[in-house]
Amino acid sequence: MPTGSIVDSIDAELLKAQTEDLRATVIALADMTSLSRNTVQARLSKLAKQGVLHPFERRIDLVALGYPLTVFILTGVTQRKLTPIAESMDGIPKAIEVHGRGGVTDVLIHVVARDGNDFYHSAGRILDIDGVEQATTALVVPQLAYRLNSPLAQLVDGRDRGGVIKCSPMDAERSLSQTVC
Structure with missing residues (x-):
């Protein structure tokens, strides 16, 4: 990285x-x-x-793979157990991204799921990890914009063009993944 x-x-x-x-x-x-x-x-x-x-x-649309739900889980953890907690995430295949955070919660986990029961199973596995003290979930519905043009434009010519790739309603509805609309 x-x-x-x-x-x-x-x-x-x-x-x-x-x-x-x-x-x-x-x-x-x-x-x-x-x-x-x-x-x-x-x-x-x-x-x-x-x-x-x-x-x-x-670049693969997770909805097309059968994972229409995207959920972010904000967790509070025992700090001294952060490394083993991060390593434990490897055993949860639907936890596709794990980020350390500053602030009220310590770890942000990006989970995908086929449905509510599928998510419930993954969330339970996360909560079972030794050192995970609490969790708050946020369901993503829908992705409204993906911004990449602005930072690139700023580096190309030193000014921000405010480039936002806007999603059409159809793209936003099916784009509960990392797909660029």
Whole structure:
């Protein structure tokens, strides 16, 4: 996982071009950014090695896989047990993201489920982990916007264009996952 800013304006321009056409070849990205093919390939390799580019699975619509429910669980935990708690999450396959937090709660867990009973089972497994003291759940209905253009635009040319990718009502209804609308 990258720490700090490791993406310069050229990297940001390349990433922005890639968001416009996710299946673009190196040659197409070179044309879109006016960079050489070797530069594009070297930059993409560097970004992948540094953890800037996430795995392909992040682009898959979880609703299409049969997981229409997205729930965020905010948990309070025993701090000295944080590492074993995080390791225990590996045994809960529907807990797809786990983030440490500052504030009232300590850990944010992103859970997907097929239905209420499926979620209830995953939540029970999380609450059974030694050191998890309390949990609050938040059901996501629907995802309204996914913002990525603004930070990329700011890096490309130093100003914020306020780019929000708005979801249509149909996309928002089915997009209870990480799908970019």
